[in-house]
Amino acid sequence: MAHEPGAIGIFDSGVGGLTVFREVAHRLPHESIIYLGDTARVPYGTKSPETVIRYAQSCARLLLQREVKLLVVACNTASAFALESLWDTLDVPVIGVIEPGARAALRRTESGRIGIIGTQGTVTSGAYEDILRQLMPEAVVHSRPCPLFVPLAEEGWVEGDVPLAIARSYLHDLLECAIDTLVLGCTHYPLLKRTIGQVAGPGISLVDSAEETADVVKETIAHLGMQSPEAEGRHTFLVTDAPESFGRVARHFLGRELHEVEWVDV
Amino acid sequence: MAHEPGAIGIFDSGVGGLTVFREVAHRLPHESIIYLGDTARVPYGTKSPETVIRYAQSCARLLLQREVKLLVVACNTASAFALESLWDTLDVPVIGVIEPGARAALRRTESGRIGIIGTQGTVTSGAYEDILRQLMPEAVVHSRPCPLFVPLAEEGWVEGDVPLAIARSYLHDLLECAIDTLVLGCTHYPLLKRTIGQVAGPGISLVDSAEETADVVKETIAHLGMQSPEAEGRHTFLVTDAPESFGRVARHFLGRELHEVEWVDV
Numbered sequence: 137m138a139h140e141p142g143a144i145g146i147f148d149s150g151v152g153g154l155t156v157f158r159e160v161a162h163r164l165p166h167e168s169i170i171y172l173g174d175t176a177r178v179p180y181g182t183k184s185p186e187t188v189i190r191y192a193q194s195c196a197r198l199l200l201q202r203e204v205k206l207l208v209v210a211c212n213t214a215s216a217f218a219l220e221s222l223w224d225t226l227d228v229p230v231i232g233v234i235e236p237g238a239r240a241a242l243r244r245t246e247s248g249r250i251g252i253i254g255t256q257g258t259v260t261s262g263a264y265e266d267i268l269r270q271l272m273p274e275a276v277v278h279s280r281p282c283p284l285f286v287p288l289a290e291e292g293w294v295e296g297d298v299p300l301a302i303a304r305s306y307l308h309d310l311l312e313c314a315i316d317t318l319v320l321g322c323t324h325y326p327l328l329k330r331t332i333g334q335v336a337g338p339g340i341s342l343v344d345s346a347e348e349t350a351d352v353v354k355e356t357i358a359h360l361g362m363q364s365p366e367a368e369g370r371h372t373f374l375v376t377d378a379p380e381s382f383g384r385v386a387r388h389f390l391g392r393e394l395h396e397v398e399w400v401d402v
Numbered sequence: 403m404a405h406e407p408g409a410i411g412i413f414d415s416g417v418g419g420l421t422v423f424r425e426v427a428h429r430l431p432h433e434s435i436i437y438l439g440d441t442a443r444v445p446y447g448t449k450s451p452e453t454v455i456r457y458a459q460s461c462a463r464l465l466l467q468r469e470v471k472l473l474v475v476a477c478n479t480a481s482a483f484a485l486e487s488l489w490d491t492l493d494v495p496v497i498g499v500i501e502p503g504a505r506a507a508l509r510r511t512e513s514g515r516i517g518i519i520g521t522q523g524t525v526t527s528g529a530y531e532d533i534l535r536q537l538m539p540e541a542v543v544h545s546r547p548c549p550l551f552v553p554l555a556e557e558g559w560v561e562g563d564v565p566l567a568i569a570r571s572y573l574h575d576l577l578e579c580a581i582d583t584l585v586l587g588c589t590h591y592p593l594l595k596r597t598i599g600q601v602a603g604p605g606i607s608l609v610d611s612a613e614e615t616a617d618v619v620k621e622t623i624a625h626l627g628m629q630s631p632e633a634e635g636r637h638t639f640l641v642t643d644a645p646e647s648f649g650r651v652a653r654h655f656l657g658r659e660l661h662e663v664e665w666v667d668v
Contacts, residue, residue, distance in 0.1 A: 176453050177443055184644040187442050256647075283557055287549050298567045305564060378450040381522075 142364060143168035143372070144353065145204030147195040150178035151290065151382060152323035153210030154389035156233065159350030160208065161371065164357065168369040170202055174402065176377035179286060180213040181255025181322070188257065192218035194402045196226055198374075204228065205362055208353055212237075212321050212345070213255050216263035229356055234258075236352045237319050237345030238267040244341045245317040248272060251310040251340075252279035253332075254321030255286070264321060278313045282306045282325075289324040292388040295331055303328065303335040311336065319343040327388060373397045408630060409434035409638070410619065411470030413461040416444035417556065417648060418589035419476030420655035422499065425616030426474065427637065430623065434635040436468055440668065442643035445552060446479040447521025447588070454523065458484035460668045462492055464640075470494065471628055474619055478503075478587050478611070479521050482529035495622055500524075502618045503585050503611030504533040510607045511583040514538060517576040517606075518545035519598075520587030521552070530587060544579045548572045548591075555590040558654040561597055569594065569601040577602065585609040593654060639663045 144164070146157050150173045157171050174180075174195050180188045192214040196207060207230045209215045209222065215232030222230045241250050252264045259281040268275045284302050293299060310318070318340050320326055326344045333342055357363060375382045379397035386394040410430070412423050416439045423437050440446075440461050446454045458480045462473060473496045475481045475488065481498030488496045507516050518530045525547040534541045550568050559565060576584070584606050586592055592610045599608055623629060641648045645663035652660040 176449065178448070182444070182644070182647070183442065184647075187643045283553050284550060284559075287553055291549055293550075298564070298571060301564045301567060377453045378448070381448070381450075 142203065142205045143170045144206050144208065145170050145172070145199035145202070146208040146210045147172040147174065147199060148211040148323060149173070149180040149214065150175050151385050151389055152286070154386060155323050155326045155346035156208060156210035156349050158390055159346045160353050161369070163350050163354045164369070166364045166366055166369055167357070168364065168366065168371070170199060170204060170372045170374065172199055172400070173373070173375045173382055175375045175382055176402070179255070180211060181257045181283070181286065183257065185217040185261070188214055188217040189221050192222060193225070196222055198400060198402055200226065200228065206231070206353070206357065208349065209233065210323055210349070212323060213257040216258045216261035229360065231349065231352055231356060233323065233345040233349045234263050234321070235267055236348035237321060237343055238264055238271070240343045240348040241317045241319050242268065242272050242275070244343065247314070247316045248274055249276045249313060249315045251313070251315035251318040252277060252321045253282045253306065253310070253318065253325065254279070256281040256283060258321050264319060278310050278315060280306060280310050285322065285328055286324045289327040289388065290385055294328050294388070299328060299331045300334065303331050307332070307335050315340060317341045317343060320345060374400045376400060376402050408469065408471045409436045410472050410474065411436050411438070411465035411468070412474040412476045413438040413440065413465060414477040414589060415439070415446040415480065416441050417651050417655055418552070420652060421589050421592045421612035422474060422476035422615055424656055425612045426619050427635070429616050429620045430635070432630045432632055432635055433623070434630065434632065434637070436465060436470060436638045436640065438465055438666070439639070439641045439648055441641045441648055442668070445521070446477055447523045447549070447552065449523065451483040451527070454480055454483040455487050458488060459491070462488055464666060464668055466492065466494070472497070472619070472623065474615065475499065476589055476615070478589060479523040482524045482527035495626065497615065497618055497622060499589065499611040499615045500529050500587070501533055502614035503587060503609055504530055504537070506609045506611070506614040507583045507585050508534065508538055508541070510609065513580070513582045514540055515542045515579060515581045516544075517579070517581035517584040518543060518587045519548045519572065519576070519584065519591065520545070522547040522549060524587050530585060544576050544581060546572060546576055551588065551594055552590045555593040555654065556651055560594050565594060565597045566600065569597050573598070573601050581606060583607045583609060586611060640666045642666060642668050
């Protein structure tokens, strides 16, 4: 097992978190990153809080064995359900995707009317609402699960009539609520940003939690003086199942296939 | 733990196998049935053969602890990858959904040109092609994965413009191949039968493996003299995660919600 002490660990249920990986890698080229996709148990979005916590804990343990210095939970469902449990049990900083996304929404909104789209798990958890209402008690938050967006993104079927018709159907009620900001509360959704933006229209600002989370990771590393001394970071990709398929689907997320994906047992 | 010695055990990765449950229960009202949905690890269709075999073995073990007399693998992906492994290790009859579906296709086809739709795993496995070519070497078989059909069925979004547009896109190439028979090679797909039939047109016969498999279960029980002595069978539903959600989604499959769904640990 190759160790890269001091890497940033990022995990997600599968490929979706690669949107976060991409933004972190872009901002922090000196940092090594170990990405773990829990493809044997993907998706998390339809599973219960207890199960998601169990899965997230086992992903975190695996990355800590590889001595990561900071952990990014690049999955909204895992952030919604498991962040507190990870904070309680781990002794490295743990950053989720929900708080950065929520804070960005508050910076952008003018009317205080915010829409959230995500998996069934994320929406049911009310995690975005909780943070938004803490920080802005007068915020009006509407949320909607969009289960078909994940398989659309994984198929790379992100533009054209079908994604557009699905997005119209999912966003219809949210748009009726006169939101001015829409949080893409699932790490797969940035792939559908153009289609979602086309349906939402120019008056609605889309928040991509991947970008926001990567900003927080960069700030945290700077604040804690954790910068890597290396000239160029190494990127390692681990999955719990089907490395070839992960490497292929990665194309939709990174613009290139990944050929060195390592299988690990959790 | 309630035991029903001599029940029929049926397992699937989640709710899809309820299409098989429904047909078995309809044909065999005297038989008790224990249905297990492996909802903690659903879906199987995107996972590797090794992982699907491991999951199928643990589902089978759990049902055998409940003393089932016969096991139905109500999932095409698990039937494609795990049936031989289950035959090798279990000492009760094990019936999968692929051979019954393939045999039905051969009874129906006139031109020998058969289409198969299923999950990525089922299509990649070539399991239908293998059986079809064994039984009818001159058969021309075309297959196509349809990943969005599963989330559509689970959402109950089975008719209207969106499912129709998705079905048109998925079936386009198959229809170009002049097939006269189309196997719904995933236990979720019978829910989309009307939409698929609308796209396929009246000249193509749709094979619902749920019905075909239930016929084989009925015949096997009769041949082996395994009939239940009870007046009325009991139905037990077990899941490995999120029983309430399973009970709700069951409505799309059975026409009613299930209120007594028991959580089990695999």
